[in-house]
Amino acid sequence: MTGARVVLPHASSALVPQLLQAGNGVEAARVKAAFLAITDTSQTLQQQQQQQWNSTHPAVLPEDEKMLEEDRRCVKQGAGLGGLNAEELFALEPAQCVVCRLTRDRTIPKCIASTDRLHWAARTDHAHYCRDLIEDSDDPGAVHIIDAKGFSPFHYACQRGNFVIVKYLFHCAGADVNAATQAETDRFAPLHFAAINGDIKLARFLMESGAAVDKRDAKGNTPLILAAQFGHLLMIHFLVQHAADIAARDQKGNQALAWAAYEGHGDCVKHLIRAGAMLDNIDSQGTTALHWAAIQGQMAAVEVLLDAGADASLRDSSNQTAIEHAKRKKHTTLVDFIQRHLRKFPSGLTPGSGLATTIMLQLTETERLKHRLQREWMFYLLPVVCNLAMLASLSYMNWMLSWPLCLGMVVVMFAGGTPLLFDRTNGPDFDGNTRNPGMTTWFLCGMVLDVTIAVHRMWNFMLTHEPALGVVGLSSFGFMLYWYFRARMANPGYLEMGDPQDVLRTTHAEWSEAPRNLCTTCWIIKPARAKHCKICNRCVSMFDHHCPWLNNCVGKNNRAAFMRLLLAFTTSAICLLICTFNFIQLATAEIIPWSHPFMWTFSKMLMAAQQEPVLFFLFLYTLSGVCFGATILLQGIWLASNGLTINEQQNWQRYEWLKDDNGDYYNKYDRGRLRNLADAFGISVSSTPLDFSQRAAFWV
Ligand SMILES: [Zn+2]
Ligand SMILES: [Zn+2]
Ligand SMILES: [Zn+2]
Known part of the structure; x- marks a missing residue:
């Protein structure tokens, strides 16, 4: 698309010599205000300036008003603003040229041939020279002249991403938005440059001006393929939204997806798949996107592709699968990853991950439940079985057998389950369907069983010897359960998904x-x-x-519940510990000579374990709980009193809001220790009260 040449009104350049003193920012701004007045003919220059500048500025000279009238006449006579807005027109003025200012009065170098001057000006961001050269030229096709590299001035402007020059050359000099560079090796259209640079603003302008979205370069690349190569996610999104052909192939038959996988841009791969790219498309060599990612050792891309259900068993023309390529190239961690994936999801169905949600949603309720149980049965069964078995073995077996058994089961429970928790496919999806209970069941089973044993065995002892401990311990156990469910079921403060x-x-x-x-x-x-x-x-x-015990994030909305949970847990565990300790001493007082409560020797402990195996095991179990709970509670209190979250403490260097101008630590959210603590525990002085109004859809 080409347009006629437009001569712009030179209004501001007439004002500049009179009003602008070199380097004087205030004056320069005044010129700008004066120039903006041209575009608004309802006000006189004086009125405009009076609005913007106070009375300390000298009144506008009568000559200025005259010149302004002249400029307005020029605008009215049809020169127009040439499709450029006032800001852009202003940027065309020599006085505004940043390059000239930096290089001090630069003139066009003598060595530049007269035919190449416009190219030079576009290449070096001199908007004002572009304008002068176009307006002084007798050649109406000056903007189309190709230099030795095969570029027109417009190509340079697009490559540089200089939006003012691009707009000027298009609107006022008639540049063609679809003309390609002339060298045999590239043949880039302007949109290709925008795609390579990820320049959305330029791309939008070109598209609105009639650029073809699927134009090919010398290698058959469309702008979408180039955006995928260079990993510009937003550009990919923009082009797809503007109906770019997602299945377009370059000369070797590769699509955008294969290129994104080859270069390892996991987020781009994900977005292309979401936009409908074919997963197992093959190029002329039978190579799929997964092959390319495996050959290049691109873990992020492989992960996304497998997650989305790419077929790892496909063979290319050399009869090799993706994993064989990875082995040949010695990408050992990648080989491990693919093997693990194949073991876990042999059918290719990968429930649980974000992308697989779409697959999950196509299944019936029963099928979904089946998949979920297949994956999660251990979460529900293991802790219940382990806890019951521990209780039974302690009660009915010889302690020398039951103790190793119990310790073994604790190890199995935690060592076996922990990796599952950090499994990426473990979290809730947007439909909330595949959220597993995390360590919830272990935590609750352990706590409830322990308290049941304790109350069952020590009820009378508590009533007669430790009534206060009993009341505090049991009530804080109740609070613990309450805040546990609160923290687990609350929406932690998920931010609205954006468009x-x-x-x-x-x-x-x-x-x-x-x-x-x-x-x-x-x-x-x-x-x-x-x-x-x-x-x-x-x-x-x-x-x-993200708390594995809750399998929920701890964020703005449930932080107070989480802190209260920690406090209640630690309190009840300490009460239980003291109670058990005293009970064991009393129950074994006739057999074991407890000279002093803290002088436990190994042999005494063995005797106690023999006499009261259940309670002694409970004692050790509770002791570990106290250590664990108190550590987290103290850490939480310390951080909260400093006005920090765990994430901020670990990564503060990444966050601008935790640094002062020199880059040193400075926390503007620190409201003083006591107020910070009150905030963290959700006590009423907080400016951010607890919000339970938004419940998440996923319950235990
Ligand atoms: Zn300049
Ligand atoms: Zn996010
Ligand atoms: Zn989370």
């Missing part, structure tokens, strides 16, 4: 300045203190940590 379109609408500068804060899973700019939880696969406000 990718909104992200694209924010200006180029906004998101390119803060790419770290952009979550491309939730499509939101994360607010301060928020973090994306990989297990929940959601962004959580005021993220603390």
Whole structure:
């Protein structure tokens, strides 16, 4: 698409010599205000300036008003603003050229041939020279001239991403948005440059100006394929939204998905699959995206592809599978990963992960339940069986047999279950269907069984000897259960999922300045203190940590419940510990000479274990609980009193909001120790009260 040449009004350049003193920022801004007045003909220059500048500034000279009238006439006569807005017009003025200012009065170098001057100006960001050269040129096709590299000035402007020059050359000089570079090796169209640079603003302008979205370069690459190669997720999204052909192949038959996999851009692979890319598409060599990722040793891409159900058994033209390629290239961790995946999901169905949700949703309720139980039966069965077996063996077996058995079962329970907890496929999906109970069952089974044993055996002892401990211990046990369910079932503060379109609408500068804060899973700019939880696969406000015992995140909404849970747990465990300790002493007083309660020797302990095996085991079990609970509680209190979350303490260097201007630690959320603590425990002085109004859909 080409347009006629447009000569712009030179209004501001007439004002510049009179008003602008070199390097004077205030004056420069005044010129700008004066120039903006041209576009708004309802006000005089004087009125505008009076609004923007206070009376300390000198009044506008009568000549300025005259010149302004002249400029307005020029605009009215049809020169127009040429499709450029006032800001962009202003950026065309020599006085605004950053390059000139930095290089001090630069002129066009003598060595540049007259035919190459426009190329040079576009290549070096001199917008004003571009304008001068176009307006002084007699050649109406000046903008189409190709230099030795095969580039036109417009190509350079697109490659540089200089939006003002791009717009000027398009609107005022008639540049063609679909013309490709001339060298045999590249043949890039302007949109290819935008795709390579990930420049959404430019891409949007080109698309709106009539650029073809699936234009091919010399190697048959479409802009989408290039965006996938360079890993520009937002650009991929933008192009897909503008109907780019996701199945387009380059000359070797590779699609965008294969390129993203080859280069290892896991997030791009994920997005392309979500947008409908074919998983097991083969190129001319029979190579799939999974093959490419395996050949290159790209773990992130392999993970996403397998997760989405890519077929690992496919063979390419050399009769090799992905795993054989990985072995040949000696990517050992990758080989391990694929093997583990194949063992776990031989059928290719991978319930539990984010992408697999779509597959899960296609199943019937019964099928879903079956898959879920196949994966999670151990979570429910193991702790119940282990706890009952421990109780039975302690009660009915010789202690020399029952003790090793019990210790073994504790080890099995924790060592066997812990890896499952950190399994990526373990978290809840958006439908809440595949959330497993995490360590919930172990935690609860252990606690409830222990307290049952304790109350059963020591009820009379507690009533007569330790009534206070009994009351405190049992009531805090009740509180513990209450806050446990509160913390587990609360929505920890998941942030609303964003619309990718909104992200694209924010200006180029906004998101390119803060790419770290952009979550491309939730499509939101994360607010301060928020973090994306990989297990929940959601962004959580005021993220603390993902608690395996709850299998829920601890965030803004359930942090207080979590802290209260810790406090209640530790209190009840300490009470139980003291009670058990005293009971054992009393019960064995006739057999074991307890000269002093703290002078336990190994032989005395063995005797106690023999006499009261159940309670002595309970004692040790509770002791470990106290150590564990108290450690976490003290750590939590210490961090909370400093106004920090666990995540912030570990990663504060990454977060701008925890640093001062020199990059040193400075916490602006620190409201003083006592108030911080009150906040953390959700006591009423808090400015962020507990919010249980939003319950998550997944219950225990
Ligand atoms: Zn310049
Ligand atoms: Zn997120
Ligand atoms: Zn989480």
